[in-house]
Amino acid sequence: MSFKRIIAKIDIKGENVVKGVHFEGLRVLGKPNDFASYYYNNGIDEIFFQDIIATSYGNNCLFEFISKISENIFIPIIVGGGIRTLKDIEKMFIHGADRVSLNSAVIKNRKFLNDAARVFGSANIAVNIEVLKKNNNYFAYYEYGRENSNLNVMDWARKVQEDGAGEIILSSIDFDGTGKGFEVELLKEIKQNISIPITIHGGCSKIDQIVNVFRNDISDAIALSSVLHYNYLRKKIKTDKKNFNFSINDKWEDFDIKKIKKTLIQEKIKVRI
Amino acid sequence: MSSKNIAVINLGTSNLRSIFSACKYLDFEPILVEGGKNLSSFSCAILPGVGAFNHAAERIKKLDLEYSIKNFIKSGKPFLGICLGMQLLLSKSEEFGETEGLNIIKGNVKKFHSKKIHIGWSQVKVLRKQKLLKDEDFMYFVHSYYVDLVDKKNALTNTNFDNNEFCSSFIYENILACQFHPEKSGPSGLNLLKKFISQEYNYYD
Numbered sequence: 001m002s003f004k005r006i007i008a009k010i011d012i013k014g015e016n017v018v019k020g021v022h023f024e025g026l027r028v029l030g031k032p033n034d035f036a037s038y039y040y041n042n043g044i045d046e047i048f049f050q051d052i053i054a055t056s057y058g059n060n061c062l063f064e065f066i067s068k069i070s071e072n073i074f075i076p077i078i079v080g081g082g083i084r085t086l087k088d089i090e091k092m093f094i095h096g097a098d099r100v101s102l103n104s105a106v107i108k109n110r111k112f113l114n115d116a117a118r119v120f121g122s123a124n125i126a127v128n129i130e131v132l133k134k135n136n137n138y139f140a141y142y143e144y145g146r147e148n149s150n151l152n153v154m155d156w157a158r159k160v161q162e163d164g165a166g167e168i169i170l171s172s173i174d175f176d177g178t179g180k181g182f183e184v185e186l187l188k189e190i191k192q193n194i195s196i197p198i199t200i201h202g203g204c205s206k207i208d209q210i211v212n213v214f215r216n217d218i219s220d221a222i223a224l225s226s227v228l229h230y231n232y233l234r235k236k237i238k239t240d241k242k243n244f245n246f247s248i249n250d251k252w253e254d255f256d257i258k259k260i261k262k263t264l265i266q267e268k269i270k271v272r273i
Numbered sequence: 274m275s276s277k278n279i280a281v282i283n284l285g286t287s288n289l290r291s292i293f294s295a296c297k298y299l300d301f302e303p304i305l306v307e308g309g310k311n312l313s314s315f316s317c318a319i320l321p322g323v324g325a326f327n328h329a330a331e332r333i334k335k336l337d338l339e340y341s342i343k344n345f346i347k348s349g350k351p352f353l354g355i356c357l358g359m360q361l362l363l364s365k366s367e368e369f370g371e372t373e374g375l376n377i378i379k380g381n382v383k384k385f386h387s388k389k390i391h392i393g394w395s396q397v398k399v400l401r402k403q404k405l406l407k408d409e410d411f412m413y414f415v416h417s418y419y420v421d422l423v424d425k426k427n428a429l430t431n432t433n434f435d436n437n438e439f440c441s442s443f444i445y446e447n448i449l450a451c452q453f454h455p456e457k458s459g460p461s462g463l464n465l466l467k468k469f470i471s472q473e474y475n476y477y478d
Contacts, residue, residue, distance in 0.1 A: 002434070003394050003411075040459075045394060071294045076413055076457050093323075096290040098415070098457060121324060123390045123415045166390055197392060220393075272394040272411040 003270045004214050005045040005221035006260060007078075008228050009201055010035055011052050012062065018052065019226050021177035023130070023145035026052075029229050029246075036069055038232055042257040045272055046076045048101065048169070048223055050128075052144045054082025063095045070096030080128055084112075086119055093120070101169060103128040104142040106160065107149045117164025126199075127165040129153060131186065132173040138186055145173045153186065154193060161196050168194065169223065172202035177226050179205030179251045182213055191218045199223050206253045207263050214269045227252050277470060280306040280315040280345075282338065284322055284329045284358075292321050292355070295456040299467045308336020312345040317470045322357025326368040326382060326418070329357055339375060346377065351469055352448045359442075359450035360420055368418055378445050379423040387435045390417045395453075397430035397441050404474040405449070406430055406442070410461045412453035414441075419452060 010032055011018050017035050018026040029035075036047055049069075051062045066079055079092050080101030092100050100120075106113045106127060116125050130141040131153050138153035149156075157168055170190060172183035182203050191198060200213060201223035213219050230252040236244040264271045279296055281289060281303050289305065296303035296319075304315070312318050320342065322329050333339055346352050354362050363374045366382035374382070385391065391414050399408040406429070414432070419439035422428060432441035432452070442451040449469050455462035468474045 003396075005393055067290060070290055072298070074291070074295055074298070074457060074463060075459050076415075094290065096294070098291070098454075121417075123392055123417060124323065166392065195389075 002220070003272050004219075004264070005199075006210075006257060006271070007046045007048050007199060007221055007223040008035070008039040008044045008257075009048045009050065009223040009225045011050050011225065012065070012081075013052050014061070015065075017229065019177060019229055023173050023176055029233065030244075032065065033069060035229065035232060036073055039228065039257065040073045040075060043261060043273070044075065044257050045221075046078060047073065048078040048080070050079075050101070051081030063091060066092070066097055067095040078126060080126075084109075086115060089116055089120055089125075093124075099124045099126055099166070101126040101128045103130060104147075107140065107142045107151070110163075113160060113163040113165060117166070122164045122166035125165055126167045126169055127160040128169040128171060129156060129160075130171050130173055131183065133186075141173060145176075154189065157190055157194050161194055165196060167197040167199065167220075169199045169201060171223075172200075175203030176201075178203055179226065179249075181205075181209045182219075182222075184213065184216075184218065187213070187218045188216075197221065201225070205251050207255055207260055210260060211263060211267050211269070214264060215267060227255075228257070231256055277316045278302045278304055278314075279470065280304060280312050280318040282306050282318060282320045282342070282358075284320070284332050285324070289321060291454075291456040292319060295463060295466055296470075299463060299470070301470055308332075308338050310341065312341045313348060315345070315350070317351045317353070318342070318345050319353045319355065320358035320361065321355045322359075322361060323415075324357060326357065326360060326366040326374075327370075327372040329361055330366075330372050330374060333361065333375070342375065343377065346446070346448060349447050351472055353466075353469060354448065354450035355456070356416060356452060356454060359452055360418060362448065362450055363420055363422075366418065377448070378427065378443070378450075381421050382418050383421050384418050385435060385437060387437075388417070389435050391415070391419075391434045394458075395432050395434060395441075397432055397453075398438075399430050400428050401444070403429070403444075405465045405468050406461070411458065412441070412451075412455070412462065413457040413459075414453045416452060420450075 020026040076098040079097040084105040197220040199221040200219040428440040
């Protein structure tokens with residue numbers, strides 16, 4: 001019934017866009033502003049920036065960067081990484097974030113989510129759940145996939161919904177960067193038990209995988225990283241060989257955001273054009 | 274070059290930077306206005322707002338903004354209310370009990386029956402032809418309360434959410450108010466801001 005969203009997730013380390021596999025083996029891909037501007041002009045619905053070292057180092061350099069980026073990008077911006085206090089959230093909004101994504105701080109301090117939702121409104125607070133399957137159980141991880149909270153993902157999803165999260169972003173550590181498709185089994189289960197909007201992230205390499213998730217209506221939005229980044233780089237390599245010397249794996253199907261949306265519309269899935 | 278200076282009224286928690294950025298991008302000159310200040314020197318005023326109705330309403334009272342807002346509107350210059358800034362123009366809201374609004378246009382602010390939050394892109398259905406919005410334009414929304422006007426004729430667009438068709442924008446005299454965020458709605462949102470601030474629009478009832 002409502003429109004499905006395509007989100008570009010841009011992981012940032014220091015001043016660079018990085019991407020790995022299973023949240024590890026990070027490869028530096030370029031500057032965030034280049035990626036974000038390209039996605040904005042190509043018709044992305046939202047951009048999700050995640051500072052991947054902010055949680056462990058406590059040094060959040062995203063503020064300056066977000067204010068710069070919001071000068072030229074006029075779509076919703078979600079920001080995550082290292083947000084621990086209400087002051088941090090307020091600062092993010094002042095610098096140009098529209099919504100914030102919380103994970104580690106919410107796991108460590110159970111009261112935090114409730115406070116954040118009450119002060120800033122649930123609609124502006126997303127909870128990112130990093131998922132890893134172990135002995136046939138799904139666990140919620142934190143600190144960019146380094147720490148296991150030992151919380152069962154389904155229980156945790158219910159809890160964050162109850163505590164006022166406006167949406168859940170489900171990031172699969174198992175599937176991240178592999179291109180083998182989305183964590184569909186878990187997603188189905190979560191969708192049946194949760195009423196707030198859900199975004200799935202991790203594992204996409206083909207348009208068909210996106211179509212399948214939306215056709216089965218098991219997610220409200222899809223966040224893409226590797227497949228968008230490598231397709232952007234493919235384009236850059238064609239026009240600027242000198243500065244973009246990358247080898248791009250063939251597993252990443254050749255497409256851009258416009259093509260995703262065109263395909264979805266042919267499949268009668270409602271998206272913004 | 275005639276630069277238009279725009280008063281952006283500061284109610285606290287709003288995401289003011291996006292509004293500032295959008296104004297600057299369109300070659301306007303946004304200026305942050307705190308309480309009590311005379312707005313009459315500005316060529317346009319924007320009342321943005323994210324957060325709770327009662328907090329914002331209290332702040333308007335505390336900062337003595339009601340008089341300057343109403344005076345500015347009387348001057349006939351373009352006044353834009355965005356999101357909570359739209360809702361504040363109404364008589365009252367049912368958010369946290371009942372809170373009085375500015376009562377500039379008659380109507381109430383109500384919660385969606387489903388209690389769901391409307392987050393994301395939705396289309397507008399244009400009710401009066403003008404140059405600001407086209408039928409089926411996509412706009413970005415984040416809200417769980419909506420505006421219910423007494424005089425439905427003032428509605429400019431409606432939007433459907435959760436089987437509920439609500440007023441997503443209205444034009445009343447020199448006021449444009451929208452539930453969606455034009456500063457976050459890509460090119461169609463920027464077009465609306467540009468045309469409204471420069472008063473390059475016509476509408477026909």
